[in-house]
Amino acid sequence: MGPAHRRRTHVPGRTPVHRAPAHLKLLALLGFMLVVVATPRTAYPAFAAYAAVLVALIVVARVPLGFLLPRMLVEVPFVVFAVLLPFIATGPTTTFLGLTVSEPGLEAAAALLIKATIGVAASLTLAATTEPHELLAGLGRLRLPHEMVQIMAFMIRYVDVVADEMHRMRIARESRGFRGSSIRQWGVLGRTASALFIRSYERGERVHLAMMSRGHDPSGGRS
């Protein structure tokens, strides 16, 4: 349960990209994404320019490709959808790799893939160069409501704790010969999920108790 096998999204470093204030990076990412999404889908030179900017940033930030590429897998659902598009879209057809496909569908698929890839890579670069708590501080400086920042902070803090708990419950289940391969065993998984929910809920209460014990005043204290 050591820190070794934690999912990491951050690459420590002291590059200019790392040192830039988190709220500026957040705004930059948001602006960049708006521009990318708003670009007409056949403006390929523009996309090439965006990609070049992004690659330059990644190089400056010294984020290794071996770190970035496996994490790009979150894009897979978009890819599946993009691959389906040329076959389900209507309009004039064309021949691509020997298959008859919809031409607007093909264009839409290409644009979707390009925009999604740039978006995911940009977000991962932000995550790789900014500690989660800096991101939260940045969101706070951008005047996101205090409660929302708090909730995100608790989520970041406890996601590993809950994941560890889930992992231990799975091991305990499997140690008693359980294999979650058949749909008939989903009931067991459901009960595990509810047990995990109760445990997390109770932990929430204990955290609250410990906060109260250190003088936390839920009604005030925010000035």
Next chain:
Amino acid sequence: MSVPVIDVRGLAYAYPDGSQVLYGVDLHIHAGERVALLGPNGAGKTTLVLHLNGILLPGAGTVAVSGLPVEKKNFREIRRRVGIVFQDPDDQLFSATVRADVAFGPANLGLRGDALEQRVMHALDQVGMADYADRPPHHLSFGQRRRVAVATVLAMEPQILVLDEPSSNLDPMARRELADIVRSLSVTVLMVTHDLPYALELCPRSVVLADGVVAADSDTRKLLSDEDFMRAHRLELPFGFDPRTV
């Protein structure tokens, strides 16, 4: 005699579901003492502890901390005076960095700026964790997290430090390091524990809670050596451990 740090008189408590846990507890702890609170599971130890800082309020009886009654209007001062370190450090450490977590308590007391920073670093120094101030708590080992949890409470400069099962889940080395830290502190300590050798090592005086009342309150070594009493109250020493020869 001086005003006791902890003054519990005739404390009785039943949870809202009707199950009564405490039936008239009397407990006095004076400044500088280190007292172990012993007793089997379900004896009401945690319930008693939660009365010391007003998380629970007595059904009957009174609780006072250095003369100040535990009442709603005094909660802020009471929670400064009584520092509780809970059993699971993950319940206590909820911030993104060790520093932020240690600062949480004193910031609630109104400290800001340099004064706050000094308080935080001093507390971390006391538990030997000053080098970890900027690390996220969940990247520390369990023993380190327990020590940081102690620091989060020390930073409030409490008059009494309440430790709930401080040695649980620690490896022998971390257990030893924590004992050294507790010994090095010049603060009154109430330690809830099942670890009887630990109680003997750190606390000259022990209080045994059984079925919601104080069943014994005396010298730890004498108490642990009384085999009949121990058996009658579901207390058992580890195999081969003889308190008379330690």
